[in-house]
Amino acid sequence: MTREILIIDDEADIRMALSGILEDEGYIVREAANSQEALATIHARRPSLVVLDIWLNNSELDGIGILEAIKHDYNDLPVVMMSGHGTIETAVSAIKIGAFDFVEKPFKSDRLLLIINRAIELSELRRENERLKVSAAVQSSLIGNSAPVVQLQQALDKVAPTGSRVLITGPAGAGKEVVARQLHQQSTRSNGAFVALNCATMHPDRLESELFGTESKDEDGETSIRIGTFEQAHGGTLLLDEVADMPLETQGKIVRVLQEQSFTRVGGDVEVEVDVRVIASTNKDLQALIAAGEFREDLFYRLNVVPLVVPALVDRRDDIPDLIEYFMDLSAKTNGIPARPLAQDAMASLQAYEWPGNVRQLRNVIDWLLIMAPGEGDEVISAEMMPPDIGSISPSVSSGSAGQEDLMSLSLRDARELFEKRYLEAQIMRFGGNISKTSTFIGMERSALHRKLRTLGISTDRN
Numbered sequence: 001m002t003r004e005i006l007i008i009d010d011e012a013d014i015r016m017a018l019s020g021i022l023e024d025e026g027y028i029v030r031e032a033a034n035s036q037e038a039l040a041t042i043h044a045r046r047p048s049l050v051v052l053d054i055w056l057n058n059s060e061l062d063g064i065g066i067l068e069a070i071k072h073d074y075n076d077l078p079v080v081m082m083s084g085h086g087t088i089e090t091a092v093s094a095i096k097i098g099a100f101d102f103v104e105k106p107f108k109s110d111r112l113l114l115i116i117n118r119a120i121e122l123s124e125l126r127r128e129n130e131r132l133k134v135s136a137a138v139q140s141s142l143i144g145n146s147a148p149v150v151q152l153q154q155a156l157d158k159v160a161p162t163g164s165r166v167l168i169t170g171p172a173g174a175g176k177e178v179v180a181r182q183l184h185q186q187s188t189r190s191n192g193a194f195v196a197l198n199c200a201t202m203h204p205d206r207l208e209s210e211l212f213g214t215e216s217k218d219e220d221g222e223t224s225i226r227i228g229t230f231e232q233a234h235g236g237t238l239l240l241d242e243v244a245d246m247p248l249e250t251q252g253k254i255v256r257v258l259q260e261q262s263f264t265r266v267g268g269d270v271e272v273e274v275d276v277r278v279i280a281s282t283n284k285d286l287q288a289l290i291a292a293g294e295f296r297e298d299l300f301y302r303l304n305v306v307p308l309v310v311p312a313l314v315d316r317r318d319d320i321p322d323l324i325e326y327f328m329d330l331s332a333k334t335n336g337i338p339a340r341p342l343a344q345d346a347m348a349s350l351q352a353y354e355w356p357g358n359v360r361q362l363r364n365v366i367d368w369l370l371i372m373a374p375g376e377g378d379e380v381i382s383a384e385m386m387p388p389d390i391g392s393i394s395p396s397v398s399s400g401s402a403g404q405e406d407l408m409s410l411s412l413r414d415a416r417e418l419f420e421k422r423y424l425e426a427q428i429m430r431f432g433g434n435i436s437k438t439s440t441f442i443g444m445e446r447s448a449l450h451r452k453l454r455t456l457g458i459s460t461d462r463n
């Protein structure tokens with residue numbers, strides 16, 4: 001990642017000398033001679049560090065004033081102060097306001113470089129630490145070895161380092177955000193931030209200020225700035241989650257940002273340049289929305305440079321045991337209780353279930369089982385303990401009274417009837433008593449299922 005340093009000094013000679021030293025170190029250098037230029041450059045460029053002279057001629061604000069403005073709007077931006085006539089008091093007050101360090105002119109370039117490198121390293125470590133705290137709660141590697149997941153991982157490995165835009169599609173809860181995070185982590189931007197914005201949960205009126213930030217002036221004419229997700233993701237990756245829910249007008253603005261890599265904050269007029277990899281995700285059919293006039297075609301083609309499809313959990317049932325093990329350990333650690341093993345029949349029910357809410361639902365069910373299933377310690381969880389909407393799909397095992405031995409002692413007709421009874425009872429329980437869902441799943445007309453239930457004497461009243 002290239003780092004930019006802004007030198008603020010009214011003496012052109014000093015700026016030039018310093019620029020040379022810093023450029024030799026591999027930094028990109030920008031210069032400002034007064035507070036107006038300095039603050040405009042900071043707003044537009046978001047440098048990694050500022051070197052700031054305390055005494056400035058022809059400047060609205062002196063160095064301390066600029067330092068205060070920087071700490072107000074960009075608290076984590078490190079500032080190294082310099083002065084030709086430094087006094088202990090000014091140095092102390094600069095440090096109190098939040099300057100990283102203070103050097104006196106004339107300075108030795110080695111010492112200044114040491115301070116600058118240390119300041120940048122420390123601020124990057126701090127940011128990394130914040131990011132790790134945030135992402136610790138979120139899984140960022142794909143669990144599963146099924147063919148669809150292996151294929152997805154291979155595509156991901158190829159596209160991640162390219163920096164190309166990616167459109168991730170797949171049903172809700174299937175793991176689109178996990179894929180986006182992994183794209184970021186496997187990219188050359190992994191030291192930068194990963195920022196996700198859910199376009200569906202955000203009120204349309206607030207979406208643009210969230211994306212682009214805001215700029216407003218108070219009564220004294222002081223500008224106050226709130227940066228948006230594009231700026232937060234500068235040098236990193238921005239995930240536009242549920243992008244289909246973005247209003248058309250905002251879509252137009254995103255097209256422009258993708259073209260120019262710059263924008264203005266809401267209420268502002270400074271053009272802010274950013275270097276952001278944009279990834280989008282949706283569970284909707286964007287082509288259909290384009291046909292309906294609800295999604296801009298030009299945005300679709302800009303986002304859909306590389307499409308990645310995350311499969312539904314039912315299309316990769318083989319991964320369910322691995323996911324269960326992973327979520328069981330995670331939930332046990334989070335809740336501070338021992339993980340519990342699953343009996344074979346419990347595993348079979350979970351593997352046979354339809355998972356309309358995909359991996360997210362599976363994760364919730366494992367949390368629920370660990371906390372709510374009867375029994376204690378590391379006692380085995382059996383199929384009867386499943387939540388009602390999942391139920392047992394293995395009636396011969398779970399019902400006990402209709403085990404294989406029982407069936408073997410019956411005539412074919414009675415065995416079939418007993419099996420049908422247990423099977424239907426278990427399926428109805430699995431779908432929470434919902435006859436329509438049960439009939440769809442077992443492939444039987446609703447009216448025929450009702451007749452069958454009457455014949456078998458099965459009550460659908462769950463109370």
Ligand SMILES: Nc1ncnc2c1ncn2[C@@H]1O[C@H](COP(=O)(O)OP(=O)(O)OP(=O)(O)O)[C@@H](O)[C@H]1O
Nearest residue numbers: 139141142143171172173174175176177178359360
């Ligand atoms: N392959 C996976 N490995 C580990 N955890 C996963 C995997 N896929 C999904 N998860 C977990 O499942 C949950 C849902 O995943 P995620 O938020 O990525 O889904 P999504 O497709 O983005 O959902 P939505 O469309 O609702 O935004 C998260 O808790 C995530 O950690």
